[in-house]
Amino acid sequence: MMDVWIDFTNSPHVHYFSQLIRRFEREGIEYFITYRRFKNLESIVKLYSYNSCPILVGSHGERLEEKLINSAERIIKLTKIVLENNPQVAIAKHSVELPRVAFGLNIPTIFVVDNEYAEAQNRLTLPIVDEIITPQGTNRCLLRRQGGENFLTFEGTCEVAHVNSRLNNVLPLDREIVEKMGLSRDLPLIVMRPCPNSSYCNGKRDILPYIIRELKRVVDCNIVVFPRSEKQKRTYSLLGATIPEVVDTISLLYHADVMVGAGGTMNREAAVIGVPTVSCYPECILGVDNYLIERGRMVHLLSVKEIVSYIEDNIGKRNNSINLEDPTDLMFERVCKYLKR
Known part of the structure; x- marks a missing residue:
């Protein structure tokens, strides 16, 4: 039995979850990662080192019918992989397939959302997840109309985790x-x-x-x-x-x-x-x-x-006058709630 399933569907997700994954590794929490073929996502995944080798599953589509077929095929492939790994909890950001597979297999899902205008994706996912983590600035009234509830918020944006992963040397910045x-x-x-x-x-x-x-x-x-x-x-x-x-x-x-x-x-x-x-x-x-x-x-x-x-x-006038919250601690706390250790 694995502890956690994480699904990357876009390149920023790799940076976003990197601190959380590093913390899993420090705490002995077992995880597995799935991702899809989409733009430069594969090359970003390869920048990081993981205890568990990420599994490439499916691809994005361009035309509407291609998106639908690829998503359906990805759900089938993910179902087989998830059954083999038997995670206690699943977590993703704006993945369409993870919530649907997790819901079908009765796996609790923590879902991260910061785009209230991605209506198609949100309607397919928000009604079937257990907890939604969203930045304080996100329009939760709109997310509720799309089926969301059980919101947990933080005072920042998801990109704080992207930047901190680099500043905290999970993947060091290239200074040259x-x-x-x-x-x-x-x-x-x-x-x-x-x-x-x-x-x-x-x-x-x-x-x-x-x-x-x-x-x-x-x-x-x-x-x-x-x-x-x-x-x-x-x-x-x-x-x-x-x-x-x-x-x-x-x-x-x-x-x-x-x-x-x-x-x-x-x-x-x-x-x-x-x-x-x-x-x-x-x-x-x-x-x-x-x-x-x-x-x-x-x-x-x-x-x-x-x-x-x-x-x-x-030009060149930097502004760091306010503190912005990193959501990594909140995600870790919520994941641990579902782990039977």
């Missing part, structure tokens, strides 16, 4: 990443990330090319962009931006002077580190983003002119 990428230490470093290719953010105009053109006109700087498609990659390259292959984004953000993103995770990681951060997310702002905005860690701007002006005024 700027040189390795061929960037100049003498110039400010501006990192950018476009809008997600997600069901809740489709068909929105990418304003990053306009920001880059204007920035090139007024500021001499390094611009690093993490595109989400080959088309974006070609566009940003032609504008003179640096396009990394696989790179340690948290280490890069640690050295950044400004972060501009239409996504979520990298924005919040930068804000937690204290980097001046602009969200140009084109949809409704998540509760966790509003939480950081209200605390002066992030701004939300959609005008190219206003964004460039903010960058000029705030």
